[in-house]
Amino acid sequence: MVPRQVSTVDTVNRHRTEGVESPVENGRVARVWATIRQHAERDGEPPSLRHVCSACAAAVSARGAGLSVNRGHGVQEPVCAVGPADELEELQFTLGEGPSVEAFAREAPVLVADLSSARTNRRWPMFAPAAHERGVRAVFSFPLQAGIVRAGVLTIYREVDGFLSTVELADSLVYADAAMLLVLNRGKQLASDTEHQVSDGYDERRAEVHQAAGMISVQLGIGVEDALVRLRAHAYAENRRLADVARDVVARRLRFTRERADNPDSEGPDPEREAPA
Amino acid sequence: MTTSNQRILDVFGTLTQEIVADLDVIDFLSGLTQHCVEILGAAATGFLVVDHRGTLNVMAASTDHAEILDVLYLQAEEGPLLDSVTTGDAVLCEDLTDAAERWPRFVSAATNAGFDATFATPMRLRNDILGGLSVLHTRSVALSPDLVVLAQTLTDIATIALVNERTTRRDELVVEQIQAALNDRILVEQAKGVLAEHLNTTVDKAFRALRHGAQRNGQRLADFARAVVDGTADTAQISRQADSTPETTG
Numbered sequence: 119m120v121p122r123q124v125s126t127v128d129t130v131n132r133h134r135t136e137g138v139e140s141p142v143e144n145g146r147v148a149r150v151w152a153t154i155r156q157h158a159e160r161d162g163e164p165p166s167l168r169h170v171c172s173a174c175a176a177a178v179s180a181r182g183a184g185l186s187v188n189r190g191h192g193v194q195e196p197v198c199a200v201g202p203a204d205e206l207e208e209l210q211f212t213l214g215e216g217p218s219v220e221a222f223a224r225e226a227p228v229l230v231a232d233l234s235s236a237r238t239n240r241r242w243p244m245f246a247p248a249a250h251e252r253g254v255r256a257v258f259s260f261p262l263q264a265g266i267v268r269a270g271v272l273t274i275y276r277e278v279d280g281f282l283s284t285v286e287l288a289d290s291l292v293y294a295d296a297a298m299l300l301v302l303n304r305g306k307q308l309a310s311d312t313e314h315q316v317s318d319g320y321d322e323r324r325a326e327v328h329q330a331a332g333m334i335s336v337q338l339g340i341g342v343e344d345a346l347v348r349l350r351a352h353a354y355a356e357n358r359r360l361a362d363v364a365r366d367v368v369a370r371r372l373r374f375t376r377e378r379a380d381n382p383d384s385e386g387p388d389p390e391r392e393a394p395a
Numbered sequence: 396m397t398t399s400n401q402r403i404l405d406v407f408g409t410l411t412q413e414i415v416a417d418l419d420v421i422d423f424l425s426g427l428t429q430h431c432v433e434i435l436g437a438a439a440t441g442f443l444v445v446d447h448r449g450t451l452n453v454m455a456a457s458t459d460h461a462e463i464l465d466v467l468y469l470q471a472e473e474g475p476l477l478d479s480v481t482t483g484d485a486v487l488c489e490d491l492t493d494a495a496e497r498w499p500r501f502v503s504a505a506t507n508a509g510f511d512a513t514f515a516t517p518m519r520l521r522n523d524i525l526g527g528l529s530v531l532h533t534r535s536v537a538l539s540p541d542l543v544v545l546a547q548t549l550t551d552i553a554t555i556a557l558v559n560e561r562t563t564r565r566d567e568l569v570v571e572q573i574q575a576a577l578n579d580r581i582l583v584e585q586a587k588g589v590l591a592e593h594l595n596t597t598v599d600k601a602f603r604a605l606r607h608g609a610q611r612n613g614q615r616l617a618d619f620a621r622a623v624v625d626g627t628a629d630t631a632q633i634s635r636q637a638d639s640t641p642e643t644t645g
Binding site for chain 2: 333
């Protein structure tokens with residue numbers, strides 16, 4: 119056999135007629151954050167949940183988008199909205215029915231392409247006609263979640279019926295990710311630039327980050343979401359990458375202690391280091 | 396290939412039985428990476444899938460060793476697995492030092508972690524590619540066509556498992572199935588952390604205790620992980636069971 123350095127073999131389908139399209143698009147997260155920043159700059163403010171809503175609505179040609187966050191004990195609260203989403207988000211939580219409520223409960227996206235169908239009217243007998251009356255024809259809800267953490271729901275309200283395109287669907291999920299990161303920042307400006315936000319989001323997928331959040335939740339006797347908040351705040355305060363700090367926790371080079379966590383006056387989390395056992 | 400044909404048949408029999416039974420996808424893929432290590436004579440293996448962001452994400456790995464996970468995660472940006480997912484072909488590299496120009500960061504990380512050869516096979520579903528299998532060897536090996544075909548078959552089994560789990564649910568697209576599976580995997584990682592802290596052990600050992608506990612309770616790994624994280628599972632009992640379970644290697 120001829121010596122080879124790197125070779126490729128078509129093991130799957132030697133007779134395929136058309137080439138495959140690469141599913142990898144490493145620029146999507148950066149592109150989404152760039153639109154959020156544009157909307158924030160237009161307002162002369164740092165990026166916030168409202169800018170995620172407005173940028174997301176613009177990206178998928180929708181009139182409205184709204185965000186609700188999880189206040190714990192099954193309570194979901196609308197926090198911001200653009201366009202007709204404002205009233206409709208409130209209405210859902212008053213009625214206890216609708217796509218945001220359902221996406222939160224099911225922990226899965228709720229995609230409804232035709233709000234006026236008989237099926238949708240049976241599903242949401244009060245919400246569906248109310249939304250239709252306000253010109254909404256399709257709704258798409260995406261939970262902000264990471265394992266057990268359910269931070270909230272992003273809902274898109276569109277005035278044309280039909281499904282989101284593949285690109286719009288993928289983009290919407292990335293806007294939901296961005297919203298999740300902002301919720302976990304608890305209103306503080308942790309990530310200052312797009313590059314930081316992208317790498318932050320990238321680290322968020324690392325196994326060690328979630329293992330560390332699980333460990334910290336036990337160390338501090340708090341929920342995993344709050345543990346993740348503390349881990350992120352600590353990485354920011356020390357100007358280190360989230361994945362690196364998480365790895366220190368998993369390797370037991372870093373421990374979060376309860377005394378500090380219980381002190382509301384302390385300047386953010388200040389875990390004590392302990393020598394490895 | 397050093398694995399006997401009988402052993403390969405046994406493993407395939409077990410795998411297909413699990414798929415036609417009530418499949419627990421996260422547990423299945425984790426176990427599959429171990430089978431890949433054994434059957435392919437590899438040092439480490441991992442499945443990466445393309446998530447909704449359009450980037451590759453580790454779905455299952457044969458180890459929790461940080462340095463090896465780095466080599467897997469890095470392939471979201473560069474390396475044989477990314478090339479395999481981009482082209483739809485298997486990508487082979489029998490000697491990593493030859494590929495330093497093509498994948499500088501990957502080769503540096505992989506050789507530092509002790510690897511000498513690698514290959515990747517794509518997870519294809521009709522005309523789509525969902526991800527791929529990364530196979531890492533700690534010595535230069537001849538990657539025979541038989542070995543690559545065997546790896547591709549194991550990769551296809553992973554694809555079937557990934558998209559099959561939820562076909563009974565309506566309105567679900569492949570992207571949602573993958574997202575749900577990735578979210579289940581995060582849940583398992585959180586549970587590993589919770590359990591490691593409760594049992595004062597490593598995440599590797601916590602994972603073994605978690606799998607064992609799920610089997611004992613007859614629950615899906617992700618469902619049992621949820622119970623561990625939300626505190627409804629009895630961690631004292633898991634601890635006792637973990638103590639009484641003989642350690643398995645590999």
